[in-house]
Amino acid sequence: MTAPAAGRRLLARPAAIAALAVLGGFVLLSLLAPLLLPDPAAINARNRFAPPGWPHLFGTDELGRDLLSRVAHAGQLSLGFAAGATLVAMVLGVAWGLLAAARSGWLDEVLMRLAEAALAIPIVLFALVFVAAFGSATPSMILVTGLLMSPLTARIARSAVLAELESEYVRGLDAVGVPRSRTLFTEVLPNAVPALLAQASLNLATALMLEATLSFVGLGVQPPDASWGTLLKSGYDKLFESIWYPLLPALVLLVAIGALNALGDQVQRVLRAGGGAP
Secondary structure (H helix, E strand, C coil), X not given: CCHHHHHHHHHCCHHHHHHHHHHHHHHXXXXXXXXXXXXXXXXXXXXXXXXXXXXXXXXXXXXXXXXXXXXXXXXXXXXXXXXXXXXXXXHHHHHHHHHHHHCCCHHHHHHHHHHHHHHCCCXXXXXXXXXXXXXXXXXXXXXXXXXXXXXXXXXXXXXXXXXXXXXXXXXXXXXXXXXXXXXXXXXXXXXXXXXXXXXXXXXHHHHHHHHHHHHHCCCCCCCCCCCHHHHHHHHHHXXXXXXXXXXXXXXXXXXHHHHXXXXXXXXXXXXXXXXXXX
């Protein structure tokens, strides 16, 4: 199934539209936070741990700072982190999977066995080891997270490319003498985009969860920077003073991950309905 056809079918599904709307809302809120919301660093010691209400819709933290503003500004880092890690995973994974599919035989076997060996170890354990070894600077964490997600992306890319290589149009192009390398990049890869986008949405969700996990245990984003994971950790430490402090950042993270998973599921349903790559 071509990307435009998959896009039209996807936008005809209410669940996909709802997921896109939720994700778009998070992105817009994070981008427009400096214009719409108060300074996230503004301290008001007399208004510590205020419950949700007006004018603090998410309440305040231990220093009286507006929690909605802090969550929105932290979204810039969390969503940027997820986007960067997903970009790394897609570039490496697609190249990995494309090479395996195009070069069948021993090279395909070696590349896929490497992917399976990497997938056999839990990604969180890998991440903890790598971050402990190379540090918790955001660029390093983005690179590590992207590397850890690339083996699964490679398997999906290989599957999507192999499905396209078995199509009649590829046999026709081979028959008229079109070089296989040209066919791969001009015909096969564009038609595999829907399957790759489905994996990209799942990679985004995985990256958000991994960043939150690392930050929660103190190995992720470090102060003064703030992410959804660091807010969740800070709120957990103050749980007995305010239940809203950890609950609302956790809900934001949960809704964002749920929307990404729902979007990926809808793309996969579109592919199955249209006979595309799994």
